[in-house]
Amino acid sequence: MTHRPLLAKKDSSLTAVHRRIKSPLPEITARKNNESTVRVALRTRPLNTNEAARGDASIFRFPSNNNRTEMQVVSASAGGRELVRSFHFDVCASAQVTQKEFFELCGITALLDSALEGYLATVFAYGQTGSGKTYSMSGLEEKLEKKNLDNRQIEETSDGLIPRTIRYLFKAIQTQNTAKYTLKASYCEIYNEQAYDLLNPASGSLNIRWNDHNGFYVQNLLVVQCDSIDDIMAVVDEGHRNRRVGSHEMNNDSSRSHSILTLLLDQEVVDPNDGHAVMKYGKISFVDLAGSERLRDTKSSNTEETSSINKSLMTLGKVISALGTKSTSQSTAFVPYRDSKLTKLLMDSLGGNSLTLMVACISPAPCFMEDTLSTLNYATRAKNIQNKPTIQTDPKESLIAGLRQENQLLRSENALLKQQLQSYGGSTSVTNLPGTKAPRQLAALNSKPSNGLPEKPDPELVNGVVSAYQSQLIYLQQENAQLHANNGYSEHRLANLTLENEALQLKLESYQKNLNVQTTIDRLMQENKQLKAQLQGENDTDILEQVRQMNQRLEQLQQREQELMMALARKNRSRD
Numbered sequence: 001m002t003h004r005p006l007l008a009k010k011d012s013s014l015t016a017v018h019r020r021i022k023s024p025l026p027e028i029t030a031r032k033n034n035e036s037t038v039r040v041a042l043r044t045r046p047l048n049t050n051e052a053a054r055g056d057a058s059i060f061r062f063p064s065n066n067n068r069t070e071m072q073v074v075s076a077s078a079g080g081r082e083l084v085r086s087f088h089f090d091v092c093a094s095a096q097v098t099q100k101e102f103f104e105l106c107g108i109t110a111l112l113d114s115a116l117e118g119y120l121a122t123v124f125a126y127g128q129t130g131s132g133k134t135y136s137m138s139g140l141e142e143k144l145e146k147k148n149l150d151n152r153q154i155e156e157t158s159d160g161l162i163p164r165t166i167r168y169l170f171k172a173i174q175t176q177n178t179a180k181y182t183l184k185a186s187y188c189e190i191y192n193e194q195a196y197d198l199l200n201p202a203s204g205s206l207n208i209r210w211n212d213h214n215g216f217y218v219q220n221l222l223v224v225q226c227d228s229i230d231d232i233m234a235v236v237d238e239g240h241r242n243r244r245v246g247s248h249e250m251n252n253d254s255s256r257s258h259s260i261l262t263l264l265l266d267q268e269v270v271d272p273n274d275g276h277a278v279m280k281y282g283k284i285s286f287v288d289l290a291g292s293e294r295l296r297d298t299k300s301s302n303t304e305e306t307s308s309i310n311k312s313l314m315t316l317g318k319v320i321s322a323l324g325t326k327s328t329s330q331s332t333a334f335v336p337y338r339d340s341k342l343t344k345l346l347m348d349s350l351g352g353n354s355l356t357l358m359v360a361c362i363s364p365a366p367c368f369m370e371d372t373l374s375t376l377n378y379a380t381r382a383k384n385i386q387n388k389p390t391i392q393t394d395p396k397e398s399l400i401a402g403l404r405q406e407n408q409l410l411r412s413e414n415a416l417l418k419q420q421l422q423s424y425g426g427s428t429s430v431t432n433l434p435g436t437k438a439p440r441q442l443a444a445l446n447s448k449p450s451n452g453l454p455e456k457p458d459p460e461l462v463n464g465v466v467s468a469y470q471s472q473l474i475y476l477q478q479e480n481a482q483l484h485a486n487n488g489y490s491e492h493r494l495a496n497l498t499l500e501n502e503a504l505q506l507k508l509e510s511y512q513k514n515l516n517v518q519t520t521i522d523r524l525m526q527e528n529k530q531l532k533a534q535l536q537g538e539n540d541t542d543i544l545e546q547v548r549q550m551n552q553r554l555e556q557l558q559q560r561e562q563e564l565m566m567a568l569a570r571k572n573r574s575r576d
């Protein structure tokens with residue numbers, strides 16, 4: 001018989017709690033590996049009527065791979081031979097891909113799900129003028145042109161990523177019941193290196209400011225709360241109408257500014273265990289860039305406008321190049337975010353803490369080969385850019401959530417230690433913790449959703465809650481230390497008892513061995529006795545038999561003697 005010491009059965013769930021306490025607070029601040037590269041979805045438009053009329057043929061080929069991740073640019077060399085360059089992106093959508101299919105293919109729904117969880121997300125459309133950026137992002141021009149069709153039909157065919165996103169978000173918000181969302185929107189544009197509010201054009205040019213919590217932001221931007229799909233669609237239509245557009249040789253409705261539509265998803269999640277509310281601030285931005293253009297091609301009369309568009313796009317190109325090189329070579333290249341307002345506002349989206357999707361738009365006509373290759377090269381660099389997405393919470397709230405989580409873990413660990421102590425038969429009472437109050441449930445910090453930037457809760461209330469949690473934490477840590485000490489003493493006693501137990505066990509085993517020998521002797525003696533008795537029994541039978549045989553023999557002899565005597569008598573009588 002072998003004996004397994006009790007100490008080997010130590011509670012594994014306790015070790016798990018320990019491990020969790022020592023790790024940072026992953027749920028609250030960041031994703032598992034905390035890194036995500038910019039996702040690139042390439043999209044090409046069909047040849048337009050002018051291009052088709054002059055007999056242009058598309059320069060793109062899409063090898064029929066099921067994943068739609070490769071595309072080729074084909075050009076004819078001087079010798080009449082084809083030159084083919086292949087490009088690979090997360091998605092390569094040909095001109096046949098519909099608006100609905102593009103929404104499903106490009107990966108935007110994963111970004112939206114993350115924004116609903118409290119992450120920052122950005123979708124930006126990049127490409128030369130007339131390549132299909134606004135069509136992909138909103139599709140609103142098409143919608144306006146198709147007023148004679150019924151609404152459902154227009155939505156199906158024309159709606160770009162923005163209206164589909166709005167429907168997706170509302171559906172997701174309505175079908176869940178774990179969080180309370182407030183959706184708000186702002187819409188601004190950067191025109192000639194100045195920021196303007198598209199929902200409040202009268203406010204004039206706005207400043208771009210920076211603070212620790214929000215990074216770069218447009219000051220005094222109007223933020224509108226939207227309670228329904230219609231509300232938010234109205235906001236988008238209004239902003240879209242106020243955008244600066246112009247007509248030039250290459251696009252009748254050319255965007256002359258970079259526009260940024262931001263949807264803010266304030267989320268209040270209540271912890272079912274303790275009823276505490278935590279705020280998360282998800283955000284998704286749609287950036288529709290003005291197209292790069294050459295004055296010679298567009299024949300635009302506004303040279304200041306064109307050169308300002310090109311200047312900011314050039315800075316964006318430099319930022320993408322620097323970040324793309326940085327992540328492949330691990331160098332510390334300087335990233336010129338501050339060189340333009342556009343790149344300041346895109347700082348989070350490129351190399352920052354946002355999840356980002358780049359929609360790279362290209363035109364199929366051979367005359368745009370140079371611009372197309374330039375877009376494809378920037379898109380190739382952009383897909384190397386590494387971002388570090390993080391869930392957006394108020395720093396004080398994160399601190400409180402962290403303290404709460406640690407309190408919770410200490411409580412569970414203490415409960416487990418007490419349970420273990422009870423099973424050892426030790427004392428679970430912890431007394432005389434100096435200078436701290438026993439833990440009690442704290443009221444939730446009431447920070448109501450705000451307009452735009454997270455509203456600051458009353459600092460005194462926040463400080464009060466933080467210090468209450470901190471004193472709870474100190475109490476629980478002291479209780480934990482004492483329970484660990486009690487537990488250590490119990491374990492020590494248990495170890496001694498185990499040794500004693502083992503010694504007794506050995507004694508018992510040797511005693512049992514002796515006992516076994518005695519039993520064998522007893523059994524043998526018993527057998528011996530039985531055998532003797534048996535032997536005795538067998539002898540008696542023998543003698544009896546012999547006696548019986550002898551008696552028989554005796555009887556026979558007596559009978560013979562009698563016969564002889566009678567024969568003798570008869571003989572005597574006859575002689576007489």
Ligand SMILES: Nc1ncnc2c1ncn2[C@@H]1O[C@H](COP(=O)(O)OP(=O)(O)OP(=O)(O)O)[C@@H](O)[C@H]1O
Nearest residue numbers: 045046129130131132133134135251254255290291
């Ligand atoms: N995938 C597509 N399918 C059908 N038509 C398209 C597609 N992409 C773009 N178009 C059409 O091409 C034209 C130019 O598109 P759009 O205005 O979106 O270009 P843009 O890149 O936004 O240009 P700009 O930079 O000058 O604003 C529009 O008439 C649009 O309807």
